[in-house]
Amino acid sequence: xxxxxxxxxxxxxxxxxxxxxxxxxxGINKLSSNDYLIxxxxxxxxxxxxAGLTPPVLYPIQENQTGNQNQTGLFQVxxxxxxxxxxxxxxxxxxxxxxQKGVSQETATRFMANVHSIYSxxxxxxxxxxxxxxxxxxxxxNKVLLLSEAS
Amino acid sequence: xxxxYKLIGEDVYKNRTEKxxxxxFTLTYGSVVAQLCRDYNNDYKxxxxxxxSMGYNIGIRLIEEFLAKTNFGRCINFKETAEIISKVGFxxxxxxxxxxxxxxxDGKQFNLILEDxxxxxxxxxxDDNKAVKELWYSNVLVGVLKGALQMVQLDVDVSFVKDIxxxxxxxxxxxxxxxxxxxxxxxxxx
Numbered sequence: 001x002x003x004x005x006x007x008x009x010x011x012x013x014x015x016x017x018x019x020x021x022x023x024x025x026x027g028i029n030k031l032s033s034n035d036y037l038i039x040x041x042x043x044x045x046x047x048x049x050x051a052g053l054t055p056p057v058l059y060p061i062q063e064n065q066t067g068n069q070n071q072t073g074l075f076q077v078x079x080x081x082x083x084x085x086x087x088x089x090x091x092x093x094x095x096x097x098x099x100q101k102g103v104s105q106e107t108a109t110r111f112m113a114n115v116h117s118i119y120s121x122x123x124x125x126x127x128x129x130x131x132x133x134x135x136x137x138x139x140x141x142n143k144v145l146l147l148s149e150a151s
Numbered sequence: 152x153x154x155x156y157k158l159i160g161e162d163v164y165k166n167r168t169e170k171x172x173x174x175x176f177t178l179t180y181g182s183v184v185a186q187l188c189r190d191y192n193n194d195y196k197x198x199x200x201x202x203x204s205m206g207y208n209i210g211i212r213l214i215e216e217f218l219a220k221t222n223f224g225r226c227i228n229f230k231e232t233a234e235i236i237s238k239v240g241f242x243x244x245x246x247x248x249x250x251x252x253x254x255x256x257d258g259k260q261f262n263l264i265l266e267d268x269x270x271x272x273x274x275x276x277x278d279d280n281k282a283v284k285e286l287w288y289s290n291v292l293v294g295v296l297k298g299a300l301q302m303v304q305l306d307v308d309v310s311f312v313k314d315i316x317x318x319x320x321x322x323x324x325x326x327x328x329x330x331x332x333x334x335x336x337x338x339x340x341x
Contacts, residue, residue: 091337113219124213131211
């Protein structure tokens with residue numbers, strides 16, 4: 001699978017990590033850092049609006065095996081060139097990935113679950129990382145890059 | 152409620168966690184507590200506070216690993232939370248399974264009885280007649296539980312009520328659910 005871009009948002013919708021993968025050939029435009037912040041905030045808001053629009057469920061929610069707690073919010077955006085998936089953890093962290101067309105939802109979800117796992121190791125366990133602040137951890141970046149190449 | 156948490160806990164512990172030498176861990180914790188006692192001139196109330204605050208900072212970070220490794224969703228009630236804390240949480244990080252006891256009638260309070268406390272394996276409290284009354288040696292656990300639960304939007308009061316080190320018959324932590332922080336539950340869950 002080809003991941004084009006990865007975004008991490010803290011629980012208030014602030015962008016704490018953004019990265020494009022092999023940018024010269026991947027068919028996604030580079031934006032200014034301000035535009036990334038706006039994109040993140042907008043997706044966060046739409047996600048919440050969609051969740052608000054969804055009527056309360058009348059049936060039990062299916063058990064999911066991935067840890068993705070995004071049940072009623074904005075889940076997927078499809079465009080001509082790529083798909084965007086949103087994954088949310090119980091603590092409110094959002095992991096957003098932009099992937100090439102044709103990548104299945106399961107594959108993307110698995111990728112984001114793995115990102116969560118790397119985040120829990122290389123960001124949360126870094127004693128000098130301040131919660132909810134932009135992630136500037138080289139180890140995390142390296143691991144994410146490896147993961148994007150492997151999946 | 153019927154989920155096999157015991158099995159899940161054992162599976163996560165066996166297959167998905169990094170292990171370290173337990174003595175390194177126990178001795179490290181011991182030297183931290185001893186150093187704090189020196190730093191605060193044996194003012195054990197301050198030491199308790201400091202241990203709790205250190206635990207809190209661990210808890211708010213550790214919860215993320217717990218969620219990433221177990222893939223659990225939100226608990227339906229506090230009983231389920233209790234089961235998960237004891238059978239999966241403690242198992243995964245400390246390889247011990249405390250007993251859940253004394254559930255209150257309103258379902259908002261319970262005690263965790265630690266039959267086996269890896270933090271305190273070699274410990275005897277100083278015999279200055281004060282430590283046995285004031286120091287909660289493993290108070291870091293209180294902070295960890297509080298911090299971790301707060302990150303999943305549960306405001307819980309946690310405190311030690313008994314400790315074998317103080318001569319009590321068992322080691323017990325009391326958890327009381329104050330409220331569920333509904334406003335902070337992330338949108339889109341259900």
